[in-house]
Amino acid sequence: MSGTPVIRLTGVGRTFGERAPVTALHPTDLVVERGEYLSVTGPSGSGKSTLLHLLGLLDTPTRGRYELDGIDTGTxxxxxxxxxxxxxxxxxxxxxxxxxxxxxxxxxxxxQVYHRVPHAERTAAARAALRQVGLGHRTGALPGTMSGGERQRVAIARALVNEPSLLLCDEPTGNLDSANAAAVLAQLDGLHTRGYTLVVITHDPAVAARADRRVAIRDGVLTGSTGAVH
Incomplete structure (x- = not known):
């Protein structure tokens, strides 16, 4: 792994409210290198969702700097x-x-609709992504005719179709039985082997254990090999 990290958090924190502010994420440093597989664990209310929303650019930090692929997202x-x-x-x-x-x-x-990709190219890319997750034979199937594991693999294919720098997974096996969960985890392992950068947020120790590196969050404090600032 070399070059610019996919994720670099420098003193990133998130506070909600003004009169009685609540700190959901204390100032944190975190680097995720290209091709790394990181898991984030923690109980309900620990700050996992806040971290997910910040990493996914669904929310903005109240302090600190978040660089994605070297781009300062705060600007x-x-x-x-x-x-x-x-x-x-x-x-x-x-x-x-x-x-x-x-x-x-x-x-x-x-x-790909919002990226103005022509219809024929979207269709070809979608079929290629489904083949990546072993569903090339199910391109015409409706979700109601598919198992839970197959539906999650369709969701993974959708996440892959734009060839992203980062796969951000939130409890990816939470709605699956043990057999389907094992198949989805094997799929994520395979994507990691092919060089994708994965961050998996989970409460399940068995899911977290698949990652190269594991960090934990509790009461808004991220701990592990993160350079967290307390």
Whole structure:
């Protein structure tokens, strides 16, 4: 791993409220190198969701600096932040967020609609992404005809279709039985082997253990090999 880190947090913190402010994330330093597989664990209310929203450019820090691929995200306008998020970050959520009346390929292709990619190119990219996750034979299937594991793999394909710098996974096996969870985790392992950068946020120690590096968050404080500032 070399070059510019995918993620660099420098003193990043998030506070909510003005009259009685609540600190959801204490000032934190964190570097995630290209090709790294990082897990973040913590109980409910620990600050995992706040960290997820900050890393995913769904929220902005109240202090500190967040660089994604070397880009200082704090200097961007809202529109530019949205563009950066769409092009550089692929999301995999616990709830698959698939449209029920769209095929697997159509659901994946929707991730490129706002990038003005021509329809034929979107379709080809969606089919290629589905082949990456072993679902090349299910491109025309509707979500209701698929297992939970297959639906999550469609969601992973959707996250991959724009060739992102970062895969940000939030409890990716939370809605799956043990067999389907194992298949999805194997899929993430394979993506890591192929060089993708993964950050997996989870409460499950078994899921966290798959990562190269593990950090923990509790009461808004990130600990581990992070350079966290307390």
């Amino acid at each position: 961007l306008r809202d529109r530019d932040r949205s563009t950066l998020r769409g092009r550089r970050i692929g999301f995999v959520f616990q709830s698959f967020h698939l449209l029920p009346h769209r095929t697997a390929a159509e659901n994946v292709a929707l991730a």
